Amino acid sequence: MTRIVTELGDELANRRPALDGANSAYALLTHCLGVMEHWVGHLVAGRVVHRDRAAEFTASGPVADLVARVAAAKRRLRADLVNLDPGAPLHAAP
Numbered sequence: 001m002t003r004i005v006t007e008l009g010d011e012l013a014n015r016r017p018a019l020d021g022a023n024s025a026y027a028l029l030t031h032c033l034g035v036m037e038h039w040v041g042h043l044v045a046g047r048v049v050h051r052d053r054a055a056e057f058t059a060s061g062p063v064a065d066l067v068a069r070v071a072a073a074k075r076r077l078r079a080d081l082v083n084l085d086p087g088a089p090l091h092a093a094p
Helices: 002-013 025-043 064-080
Strands: none
Touching: 002 025, 002 064, 025 064
16 A cells, blocks of 8 residues: 555545545555554554544545655554464453
């Protein structure tokens, strides 16, 4: 997804298709980052996560900033999984 928004560039990555309820590629990747934070960060790793799910679908901005957020999310994901106990219960109900 990072490659796709990078190849699209700022204008196209932020453009919503002319379909009811459609989301831009930028918004979809932003939402995926929110999903990852919630499921892995909060439920698995037990971190406090503040998420505005509705805002994820209206997000827009420079692709470079989003790519930097993806890189940071990958680092956090690796850190969250370092001490993972696959048999441990989730820290909260999904």
